[in-house]
Amino acid sequence: MEFSLVEIKPGQTGVISDIRGGSALKTKLNQLGLREGKRIKKISSVFNRGPVTISVDNYQVAVGYGKAIRIMVEVDELEKASPGRES
């Protein structure tokens, strides 16, 4: 199942499956190394539409809410992936 970065819980891991935005967003994310097929782990999210922090390889990126809801992730363990909106 696909969930957005906002929906998955901190600690969950997965693979970016889709970036649902225009080419500007895709390019920007791409330059930072965030692209389809990339393995990520969610670190945290700030409540009330705050940014989501993820770790990719050896670095961490904070993504604002408006962008985070457009990054879809294929979550690793399906049984644990009960999506909660916020942490």
Added chain:
Amino acid sequence: MRKLVLAGNPNVGKSVVFSQLTGSKVMISNYAGTTVEFTKGLLTTESESFEVLDAPGTYSLEPTSKVEEVASTLVDQADIVINVVDATNLERNLFLTTELLERDVPLIVALNMIDEAGHKGVKIDVKKLEELLGVPVIPTVAVSGEGLKELIDYLPEAVNRKNKPLNIPDRWAYIGELVGKVQEVVHRHHSWLETLQDASLRPSTGLPIAALVLFIAFQLVIGLGEFLHEFMEDYIFEGFYETLLLYLSEALGSGGFLHDILIGQLVDGAIDFEESLGVLTTGVFVELGVVLPFLAVFYMVLGFLEDSGYLPRLAVMVDRSMHRLGLHGYSIIPMVLGFGCNVPAALAARNLESRRERFIACTLMSVAIPCMAQLALIVGLVGRHGFEYLAVVFASLFFIWVVLGLIIDRVMPGYTPSMIIEIPPYRIPSIKAQAKKLGMRIRGFLVHATPYILGGILVVNILYTLGIIHFLGVLFAPAVQGLLGLPGDAVSTLLIGFLRKDVAVAMMIPLGLDARQLVIGAVVLAAYFPCAATFTVLVKEMGVVDMAKSAVIMIVTAFSAGFILNLLLDTLIPAAYLAAALIALSLILPMVLGSTSDRRELSDLDETA
């Protein structure tokens, strides 16, 4: 002379390499976007001399911000490019490397932070990487200088590959294959720094940490600053320096034009460092006795925050709130820098993507963030009348910052895109690097501020002697008195405020104002217009048109705020209550009003999706 350009992702240590190669002093921190403009230096090797240019960090040569454009342009002008690569994040860094390999310029790679990569369990086969890229790859640890000699030795071997350009998916595929061949990652456990790293990003622990960090920073600056200030005043100014000046005063005949300029007016036959208003008395005292102690402590604290890597985490914590003001979290960095001096803060605003954000950030910063020089005087002057009056000054400025942000965000078309920033790892700041940076900043202050402060005092003296201040005082008395409740002569402070804010605040001392007048004066002075140095930079950054708009906002805001304070403070509401009410309102208003800017972004992204 050939041009050598340092290019690389943000926060990979380009500036460290630069300062090691050239011996030049540059600002170095642990967050993306410290360098916003290029810095030049000179490197002389056995065979030739190079002009070295330190470019701001960029993830790609297709720029997405003003700062990244600078980097891209510099690469075009380069004769040799040193690509500084963060060895802990090889894959992402190679995106820029492969782009550079397509340019018509010889390239050499500095594989930096190779030690940190080792600690993180990343093993890189350097020989193989070199083979596959077809350019020299030199492992370096720039902070300790390791590998830099080799880097210099290999400069003549830099290779111009001029590869065939790839599209983005093919580029990543190529990089993926390459990394697979040269890199091995061993899994290891979290270090305590990494645990703390995650804790400061989770709201449940991150918000208390943010509050604690800001509280400690504030306490340190005010407490330790005050201690150092008193030490300077008691032991240096009122001891040795005063005696010296009294000799000079006598030698000048205790009066006359030169005496008035240098020493100023003697108060009861003695020098009053606050009121004498001479260049050597009040001028030197304001600069070294009041501003310097606070500024030094502020920069010490700021240096630690910058180098530890905390600031981007603070940006994450405040992102939500900043969105309501039409900004996103990363704009907290120019705001924090603004407390030191508004000039570097205005420059740091370049890291923000859109013109809208830069306008809002620069305007809010110059209206509501008083620089440390000004704050030091405000703390000294207003604080004497009790902490509640000081609290009113801070609360008013905070209120202005919030309300102005809410208004501009609603009125100005467009939206502020949500942030996307890299969060650097925590690093323990090295004492040596901290001391060097503090030294640079203090020297910068002494060099840049001295002419303004001493010149400001000189101008004041001349204006007083010529009677211009009294003339303007009478002329503007109805406005200043009616609107702000200040004596007509207070015009002199506003006049000097264009030049230098700390001197302007000091100018209120001889006016004999009471607590409420001091509060009004301090708030108006902070908000009404930037000082000359900041103004020059703002015009350059925002352009004349935006600066003019911003200036109108500043003037209207400052005088409305002064007028309202004049109506309310101590007449209707006691200081302590007013401060509490303003802070409460500043916190509640954004929550009630919500943000229009986000909604605009969500709908805009939907359209382009």
